[in-house]
Amino acid sequence: xxxxxxxxxxxxxxxxxxxxxxxxxxxxxxxxxxxxxxxxxxxxxxxxxxxxxxxxxxxxxxxxxxxxxxxxxxxxxxxxxxxxxxxxxxxxxxxxxxxxxxxxxxxxxxxxxxxxxxxxxxxxxxxxxxxxxxxxxxxxxxxxxxxxxxxxxxxxxxxxxxxxxxxxxxxxxxxxxxxxxxxxxxxxxxxxxxxxxxxxxxxxxxxxxxxxxxxxxxxxxxxxxxxxxxxxxxxxxxxxxxxxxxxxxxxxxxxxxxxxxxxxxxxxxxxxxxxxxxxxxxxxxxxxxxxxxxxxxxxxxxxxxxxxxxxxxxxxxxxxxxxxxxxxxxx
Numbered sequence: 001x002x003x004x005x006x007x008x009x010x011x012x013x014x015x016x017x018x019x020x021x022x023x024x025x026x027x028x029x030x031x032x033x034x035x036x037x038x039x040x041x042x043x044x045x046x047x048x049x050x051x052x053x054x055x056x057x058x059x060x061x062x063x064x065x066x067x068x069x070x071x072x073x074x075x076x077x078x079x080x081x082x083x084x085x086x087x088x089x090x091x092x093x094x095x096x097x098x099x100x101x102x103x104x105x106x107x108x109x110x111x112x113x114x115x116x117x118x119x120x121x122x123x124x125x126x127x128x129x130x131x132x133x134x135x136x137x138x139x140x141x142x143x144x145x146x147x148x149x150x151x152x153x154x155x156x157x158x159x160x161x162x163x164x165x166x167x168x169x170x171x172x173x174x175x176x177x178x179x180x181x182x183x184x185x186x187x188x189x190x191x192x193x194x195x196x197x198x199x200x201x202x203x204x205x206x207x208x209x210x211x212x213x214x215x216x217x218x219x220x221x222x223x224x225x226x227x228x229x230x231x232x233x234x235x236x237x238x239x240x241x242x243x244x245x246x247x248x249x250x251x252x253x254x255x256x257x258x259x260x261x262x263x264x265x266x267x268x269x270x271x272x273x274x275x276x277x278x279x280x281x282x283x284x285x286x287x288x289x290x291x292x293x294x295x296x297x298x299x300x301x302x303x304x305x306x307x308x309x310x311x312x313x314x315x316x317x318x319x320x321x322x323x324x325x326x327x328x329x330x331x
Contacts, residue, residue, distance in 0.1 A: 008075030
């Protein structure tokens with residue numbers, strides 16, 4: 001039998017979880033169990049590859065320390081990696097025991113979170129333990145606590161060795177019916193390779209640079225043959241401009257298929273419309289070319305498009321409403 005221990009604390013000398021794990025590991029080794037521990041704080045740059053270590057495990061212990069709130073970032077990263085890169089078929093055969101010690105409030109909630117997370121991954125939860133330990137010295141001087149830890153370790157061993165059966169969890173049934181997640185059909189080997197790429201900072205940085213280069217190339221391709229940016233929609237806005245006394249405002253339209261945003265700068269009776277950059281606009285609008293074409297053709301107002309969810313905006317809503325007043329597009 002093999003049991004893997006994944007420790008998600010910070011590795012502090014007075015961490016009560018470390019004392020508990022050392023006790024439990026000693027019990028497992030006396031029972032001839034092959035135990036391997038992974039300290040996530042020491043492996044933080046390769047956490048995405050750790051789901052590969054589940055392959056030979058019959059059971060695992062997810063151990064963490066609640067120092068202020070929740071299970072901590074390292075453990076959350078590991079669970080994220082199991083969801084993204086783990087072999088779900090293998091996980092479905094692995095028993096998991098949560099071990100949570102707390103120096104503040106929240107050990108029961110953290111223990112429950114680990115159990116639920118493993119169930120959602122498809123794994124098999126078994127008995128765990130949690131407790132509030134303000135001072136790790138309490139564990140060392142209290143024989144009853146030591147006996148309790150040893151008994152818990154023996155129960156975990158029995159659960160894994162005897163492959164204890166448990167009732168199905170409702171969160172698995174609900175997840176299968178209503179969860180919306182983007183799944184990628186990869187083999188376990190391909191998923192393992194993907195996790196290695198994700199942990200390679202040089203590879204990730206190179207991918208970002210390649211994407212930026214592609215974006216620059218496509219921006220160049222979207223320019224007109226004479227090298228100038230498109231004049232799409234510019235004349236329509238200029239021809240249908242109806243100034244409003246005392247009104248000034250700036251709009252930035254992000255239009256798909258356009259390399260630069262469309263800027264509309266209104267200052268009472270003065271109007272500037274161009275494709276370019278503006279550091280800050282009163283209203284920023286994200287809209288498709290199709291919807292904007294309908295608006296300038298008079299088939300839809302900008303406020304109606306916003307309310308229908310066909311465009312999004314950020315900024316002053318009052319200035320957005322004025323957009324339909326200063327540009328009167330007729331059918």
